[in-house]
Amino acid sequence: MAERGLSHRLRKERRSVALRSTLIQAVWNYDSLQAVGFGWAILPGLERIRPDRDECAARLHEHLESFNANPYLATVAMGVTLRLEEEVARGAAGAERRLERLLRALRGSLGAIGDELFWVGWRPALGGAAAIAALASGSMWPAVVFIVAWNALAQGVRAAGVRAGFAGGAGVARVLQDPFWSRSRAAAGMVGTFAAGASLGAGAAWAAGGTSNWGGALVFLAVVALLWLGGARTGSRSRVLSPGFAFFVVVTLLGAIFHLSAGALP
Amino acid sequence: MTAIQAGALIGFGAVAFLDQWPVLQSMISRPIVIGPVVGAILGDPGGGVLWGAVLEAMQLAVLPVGAARYPDAALAGLLGTTAAVTGAADGVYPAAWAVAIALAAGWGGDTVGRAQRRWNGRTAERVRARVAAGHLEAPGRGIAVALIRGAAIGAAQVAVGLAIVAAGSWLLRGSPWAGPLDARGLRIAAGAMIAVGGVRAFGLGRRRAVALGLGVAMGVGLVAWGGVT
Numbered sequence: 001m002a003e004r005g006l007s008h009r010l011r012k013e014r015r016s017v018a019l020r021s022t023l024i025q026a027v028w029n030y031d032s033l034q035a036v037g038f039g040w041a042i043l044p045g046l047e048r049i050r051p052d053r054d055e056c057a058a059r060l061h062e063h064l065e066s067f068n069a070n071p072y073l074a075t076v077a078m079g080v081t082l083r084l085e086e087e088v089a090r091g092a093a094g095a096e097r098r099l100e101r102l103l104r105a106l107r108g109s110l111g112a113i114g115d116e117l118f119w120v121g122w123r124p125a126l127g128g129a130a131a132i133a134a135l136a137s138g139s140m141w142p143a144v145v146f147i148v149a150w151n152a153l154a155q156g157v158r159a160a161g162v163r164a165g166f167a168g169g170a171g172v173a174r175v176l177q178d179p180f181w182s183r184s185r186a187a188a189g190m191v192g193t194f195a196a197g198a199s200l201g202a203g204a205a206w207a208a209g210g211t212s213n214w215g216g217a218l219v220f221l222a223v224v225a226l227l228w229l230g231g232a233r234t235g236s237r238s239r240v241l242s243p244g245f246a247f248f249v250v251v252t253l254l255g256a257i258f259h260l261s262a263g264a265l266p
Numbered sequence: 267m268t269a270i271q272a273g274a275l276i277g278f279g280a281v282a283f284l285d286q287w288p289v290l291q292s293m294i295s296r297p298i299v300i301g302p303v304v305g306a307i308l309g310d311p312g313g314g315v316l317w318g319a320v321l322e323a324m325q326l327a328v329l330p331v332g333a334a335r336y337p338d339a340a341l342a343g344l345l346g347t348t349a350a351v352t353g354a355a356d357g358v359y360p361a362a363w364a365v366a367i368a369l370a371a372g373w374g375g376d377t378v379g380r381a382q383r384r385w386n387g388r389t390a391e392r393v394r395a396r397v398a399a400g401h402l403e404a405p406g407r408g409i410a411v412a413l414i415r416g417a418a419i420g421a422a423q424v425a426v427g428l429a430i431v432a433a434g435s436w437l438l439r440g441s442p443w444a445g446p447l448d449a450r451g452l453r454i455a456a457g458a459m460i461a462v463g464g465v466r467a468f469g470l471g472r473r474r475a476v477a478l479g480l481g482v483a484m485g486v487g488l489v490a491w492g493g494v495t
Contacts, residue, residue: 022289023289023409023413025287025288025289025291026288026409027393027409028386029386029387029389031391032390035390036393036409037405037409039397040409043402043406054400057398057400057402060402064390064393064394064397065394119329120329123293124329124463124464124467124468125468127298127322127325128323128326128463128464130298130322131319131323131456131460132460132485134315134316134318134319135316135319135453135457136489138312138315138316142319143298143301143315143318146298146299147292147293147294150293151292151293189474190473190477192464193465193468193474193477193478193481194477194481195464195481196465196468196478197461197464197478197479197481197483197484197485198488199456199458199459199464199485200478200481200482201483201485201486201487202457202486202489203453203461204457204486205485205486205488205489205490206453206457220454220457223454223455224461224462227459227462242328242337243324243325243326243463244324244325244328245369248362248369250458250459251362251452252362252365252445254361254447254454254455255361255362255442255445255447258446258447258451259446263358265448265450265451
């Protein structure tokens with residue numbers, strides 16, 4: 001009954017919080033980061049917990065100081081906040097301090113887990129798979145599948161996060177230790193590596209023209225080597241060249257060969 | 267490009283700017299999605315799909331983690347595809363020009379995005395002051411202001427970009443300096459970029475080496491024997 005009671009508490013407000021969390025970065029800035037979006041998202045729950053307008057404004061003001069996390073996983077922190085705000089409103093000893101410390105710890109954890117899963121994992125994996133599929137098929141369906149797959153995962157995590165955080169409360173660490181995160185990250189790695197392999201194979205076969213065209217195969221190997229050595233590394237971590245600039249060099253060289261060979265690469 | 271097409275691109279640019287970080291992040295702002303939409307608006311869906319994939323490959327290894335600065339992939343995808351599709355003739359694209367536009371747009375969009383974030387800082391300060399005075403509606407209003415400003419900035423930067431693309435395309439039309447390349451050359455370059463970016467991003471353990479090998483076999487098989495040309 002206790003679990004049923006928990007699942008029904010603030011049910012309507014939690015749905016509203018999940019929906020509002022889609023705007024968590026709307027006022028992102030270098031001082032308070034996502035705090036305005038975070039505060040606006042939890043406001044329906046806060047208003048329910050604190051019917052007194054001045055008390056509600058005072059608690060909201062606390063949450064507008066600073067907040068940052070991965071945008072999809074930030075809903076976990078929102079759920080935790082609502083759960084502990086209930087305790088603060090009931091006057092539980094040390095609840096306010098516990099909430100403050102927990103939120104500070106959650107920012108780092110939710111940022112690290114979310115960035116690793118979404119930005120380093122699934123986005124390059126799905127993007128690479130969709131790009132090679134679009135190159136091979138010439139169809140827009142890979143882009144459609146990319147959008148559907150991404151949003152099923154990302155918005156699904158966003159929607160489930162409020163409930164998981166609310167149910168976990170101060171013990172939310174259990175949610176973050178769930179094997180789902182590491183398994184999902186590993187799956188993204190396998191999908192991304194498979195897409196990289198398919199691109200390598202398809203690129204070599206396109207260059208060779210499906211026959212024993214050694215000139216074309218050599219051109220492809222030279223392109224791969226140039227991109228590898230020229231800094232096709234991860235974004236601003238590159239010490240040499242940005243991936244974009246290395247790609248520009250490759251396309252310019254191929255364009256020069258194409259022009260000099262009268263409209264046909266070897 | 268007609269005025270209606272330019273208006274549609276500007277409107278879509280505003281939506282893509284908002285999707286990139288202020289709203290939802292549904293990834294309709296990625297080049298792989300933007301390319302086909304731009305191609306459809308400009309009457310060349312096939313070219314849009316091709317260039318969406320090429321520019322996605324270019325942006326693939328850029329990861330927005332921590333405090334990393336990263337290019338504006340939405341603006342790069344939109345203007346890069348526009349430069350390629352509007353400058354194409356007989357299946358040959360001004361590839362180096364389009365990639366240069368995408369690079370410049372990525373850098374310019376990042377600069378504009380940082381200005382938008384600084385502007386947001388002043389909005390956030392005002393919101394906090396209003397909430398301290400008991401106005402619970404202040405965060406909602408602050409968000410509305412930031413979104414309207416974001417949409418206007420997104421639309422304005424696309425409008426400026428389209429003017430630059432139109433001028434450059436007119437100057438470079440038919441010139442070898444535009445880096446002419448056909449679809450095969452683009453597939454070769456993008457295939458190599460996805461392969462290198464993927465291996466760099468995910469590394470190669472034993473299980474991943476197997477996945478890479480299976481992928482290579484499938485890629486070769488599809489092109490050599492599967493009729494994918």
